[in-house]
Amino acid sequence: MRKIVILGAGTGGTMMANRLCENLRTEIDQNKISVTIVDEDRTHVYQPGLLFIPFSMYRSREDVLKPRDVFLPSEAKFIVSKIEKVDPDAKKVVMKKGTIDYDLLIIASGSRCDPTENEGLLGPNWQKSIFDFYTLDGALKLQQAMRSFRGGRIVLNVAEMPVKCPVAPPEFVMLADWYFHERGLRDKVEIVFATPLSGPFTKPLASQTLKYVCEEKNIKIVPDFALSHVDNENKRIVSHDKREEEFDLLVSIPTMKGAQFIIDSDMGDPLGWVPTDNHTLQSKNFKDIFVIGDATNVPTSKAGSVAHFESEILIENILRHLDGLEPLPKYDGHSNCFIESGFGKALLIDFNYTQEPLPGKFPLPGAGPFTLLKETKMNHYGKMMFRWAYWHLLLKGKDLPVSPFMTMAGKEMPSPVTA
C-alpha cells in the first residue's frame, strides 16, 4: 500500500485530503493507497474572519470556528497530534503521539506569528494597549480594546514581510476609519499605518490605489518603516533608521514563520518557508514531497485563494507522480482577494507571478462581474459571501467557477503616462 501523508488540516491540507479521496476512491477501497492527515488540534479557524472580530462585525469564536473532521473525507485517517520532525531520508514523520512513514508527503502546515522575534513587543503593555488580530485570542482581546477606545493614536505596524494575507493590514486601517466614524469618534482618532513596504501593498498599481483610498480616509501611511524594536513601556515603535511612531493603541502584525517542525527538520529557509518549485509545487529538495499554501516560499501572496488555485494544480501533479510521471509546471502564481475598505464597500485584486493587479472587470458566472481595483458595494457582498463559499465549497475541494490560472478577460491595461 502506498501511503500519502498530509501535514496540516487547515485550508490547503483539507482541500487536498478531499481532492485526493475523490480522485483515488477506488485505490483506497482496494487498500492500494491510504491518505492520512495530521493536525495538532480538532478545530478549524476561518482566518479571514479574524479581520472582522476587532470591529464587532463578527463577535465571537463561533463565527469563525468549526470542527475539522466535518470537512475531512471519511476515507482519510485524521490524526490529532503535534508534528515534531520530518526525516525526509527515512520518509518518516515524528509526532508527539508516535511516528508514521510515508511514500508521498504533502506539507500544508501554514504560517504563524512569532511575536518573540520582535524586540519589546511582549512587554508590560502586551494585550493591554498592544494587540495582534492574526490569532483568535488576539482578535477577541482587540475587540474589547477597540470598544473601550475613546480617542488617541492607533498605529498598525507590519513588523516584517512576508505576512499572510498582505491585504489584511490595509483592510484593518480602512475598517478602523469606518468603525470610529460609526461611533462618532473619528475626529478624536488618528490612524497610522507603518509598513516596511514602500506603500500599503506589495504591487505598485494596487499600492498606489490603496494609498489614494487611505489618504481620502485621512489614514497616515508611514512607508519603509523597518521595525527595530517596540519601546513597550513608552508606547512607541522605533525603526532601524531611528524614526519613531508613538501610539495609544498598537495593532501589531508580528514576524511570521513557517511551522517549527520545518525549522527543526532543517527543511526550510531561516524563517521556515519550504523551498518549493514555483510552478510544479514540488519540494526543490525531495521528489516525494509537495507543498501547498503558506508553507511554500513561492513568490505570491500567502492566501487561502492561493491555496485553492494551487490545489487544482497539485492534485494533477500528485496523480502524475503516483503514475511515475513528471509534474507539470502549471501554477502561475494566481492570487485573488477582496479588500474590505469600510462603509459597506470593498476592492478586488487578481494577479499572478508576472501580472500585477489591474483595473477592469472580473467575470464570475452566476455572481459577477466584480470590479477590479475600485471600491464597490458588490465587492463587499463578495467578501462577505466568501465565508459561505469557504466552508461549503473551498474546503471540500470543489472547483469554483474561477480558473486556477489568471486570465486577462475584463482587465484593462493602464494608459501610458505621457509627459
Ligand SMILES: Cc1cc2nc3c(=O)[nH]c(=O)nc-3n(C[C@H](O)[C@H](O)[C@H](O)COP(=O)(O)OP(=O)(O)OC[C@H]3O[C@@H](n4cnc5c(N)ncnc54)[C@H](O)[C@@H]3O)c2cc1C
Ligand atoms: C486576519 C487574516 C485575514 C485573512 N484574509 C484572507 C482573505 O481575505 N482571503 C484569503 O484568501 N486569505 C486570507 N487569509 C489567509 C488564509 O487564511 C491563509 O493563507 C490560509 O489559511 C493558508 O492555508 P494553509 O493551509 O497554508 O495554512 P493553514 O490554514 O493555517 O493550516 C495550517 C495547519 O497546519 C497545522 N500545523 C502547523 N504546525 C503544526 C504542527 N507542528 N503540528 C500539527 N499541526 C500543525 C495548523 O494547526 C493548521 O491547521 C487571512 C489570514 C488572516 C490571519
